[in-house]
Amino acid sequence: MRRPPMISLFTGAMGLDLGFERVGFELRLTLDINKFVCETIRANRPDIPIICNDIRRVSTDDILRKAGLGVGGPVVITGGPPCQAYSTAGKRRSVNDTRPSRGGDLVFEFLRVIREAKPQFFVFENVTGLLSAAIRHISFYERMRKKEHEIPPDARLGTAFEKILEEFISTGYRVKWSVLNAADYGVPQARKRLFIVGSRDGVDIPFPPPPTHGRPDSLDVIMGRKKPWLTLKDAIWDLRNRRDLEYLPFPSWGKYLKYVPPGGSWVDIPRELQREAMGGAFYSQGGRRGFYRRLSWDKPSPTLVTSPTMKATCLCHPDQDRPLSVEEYARIQCFPDDWKFVGTTQEKYKMIGEAVPPPLAFAVAKCIMKAVKEDPGNPYSDPHLKFNF
Template sequence: MKNTFNIHEVSNLLDVSIPKLLLWEKKNKLVPTEKDTNGINIYLKNQLVDFPIAKDVFESKWDEEIKIKPLGSYNSIELFAGAGGMALGFEKAGIHHVLLNEIDKFSCSTLRKNRPEWNVIEDDIKNLDFKKYANKVEIVTGGFPCQSFSAAGKKLGFEDTRGTLFFEFARCIKEVQPKIFVGENVKGLFHHDKGRTLQVIKDTIHELGYTLIEPRVLKAMYYKVPQKRERLFLIGIRNDLAEKNNDFKFPAPYKKVLTLTDAFKKGDLFDNDVPESIGDMYPARKKEILDFVPQGGYWKDLPDDLQREFMQRSYFLGGGKTGLARRLSMTAPSLTLVCSPSMKQTERCHPLETRPLTIRESARIQTFPDEWEFVGPKSQAYKQIGNAVPVNLAWSVARSIIDYLNKINVDNRKNTKTILQSESV
């Protein structure tokens, strides 16, 4: 681990904007020790260790954790599987999928195209019967959509979730009785419907006989993903197992924060530069305007006359609106990818060229391997990628799941050995 970091690296490491770091400098909160030959602020490692995330990265156990392998065959059911980000990450960790359910036909075609051996069920989850998998599957995973529960605040239990897709996720858990489950969702679930949605979920999990690990938001950029995507993880352990072993550990961060350079160029993530692929293009006038936006910039970096033309009435409304006319930077992780790469409200312009990201560039930001093909029209490929869980984030979580299941296996073997020894006496 090196001992000096430039302002771009510190911005990425602490997930703090460069303007904020410059403000910290004025307030003597974090003052650079020197400047390089280009006038860029330089900081020492020992200046950063007081920040918890920097300390975690500097002391990362990533290299130890990637050695974690299953002590046995661990099977999973994946619900709301999408284009396979979560499933691919769990497979990479050594978990075997016995069923993947998804209702979108293009996503199902993508799964079948890339993994013809997977058991992909293209159907509404409400039509599936999971009873035949009872006590045969260790893990159930799923990124269920977040909806309000009409009965929230009344009974607050399993029945209150009827009519929502979380109910179907919970029904699968009830029928299968896995040892552990992983629910994945947007960070906003914490405050959705004034916190009532999460409370119903917690009460339901308790009613199902599972112990919920305190929900945690994981930032993908700390798990070998060159993207600032944040996802909330709900991990539940069956009560009979949680009582014996309650030291579940979330994954350690990677040793550094990766950027778009890592996504597009040969290096830590990929063995070659990003291959060419299809992608959207901007209308001529929009391209002319965005040509004026620098790397990492947005509409306020335009000349005033172009700001007015591009923003129209929004120009007078105030506020940051930092997603508008936004160009990414090669020296930073990507902003969270969206399903349409050229939406005006959430622009994701290529750092070096004035165009949206291509399919393969987008897929690399989500850490899909280059050989993973997305089936369907271009718009559907973008949608599949934008909705996915980053593969490496899922891989990191899967290792934590395997580590916990391994501990249960070891405990069971010890208990069995003790019983056999006592019986032989």
């Protein structure tokens, strides 16, 4: 049976693609601007064509040609543009941020390819910060000083998502969106991500996918309808005694972590040392939950960040005074143990931390494949195929 072809934009470490391949899609092309990402793709899938370039400089014709497909040929195009412009960490500049490293405009490049390539389906993934982003950025302090009616309309929270959703709907695709938590789909990590899916011909996509896992104390888990969330211990316990793990050591401030118990943070540091340990952040209001954070064995990991050695986004091992290693990052994101990551240690952290966990991708991919297989007019349909969701 022929496998439905797919194209992957903003490919990254291939977490999204692994989930779609597992369902049965055929990956025809990958595209990414990062040279380390491209080398990672080559190291793991040397047979898959790669466009290693800025998507702004790549025509849709070139994308289709290299994938060996014509207009309307891709069954699905996936993509998760860089999210820094929408991230809740740091300053947000939203859709006006066209710097290559920030990518606020890249969602519109994704839309450009969708409009021109006309795939049957698309899957867009991004950070949940997009939901509250504004079209025009104003500082937090300026926002707090103004009354609601004094804030310009395009600077109001949520206007960027409204604009982007309107753009997706304007393609003529039947659009659905949802926020999914990776922990609900068998990933040992509490990681929420925004997904937008679309169907060109109006075929209903059974989206969002029903969760397979839940809180251990939830009724669904107690009654056996769902499995309990996987924990950090489930993911990395067997790595705890390895001496060859790859990681960047904490800077000098790491000395304070000896005071922090598993599941704790900066508030567990002795009071007389907190001001010294926190520096200027000691006087800030809110947003300090991640400072000096030590993980707990018996809970899912918090969302992996692109750098676990920063004071404000610390991800310290439960028992050892070190950050999570690259290998532990990969386990928590559910990459295969033999998956290769190319680049510096920091590049590997970033690559893995930005990826979609394959089990979450698998859950979304099943929704798309179900829509494909149950559509009588689809050349890849199979009315006899049964799905056990």
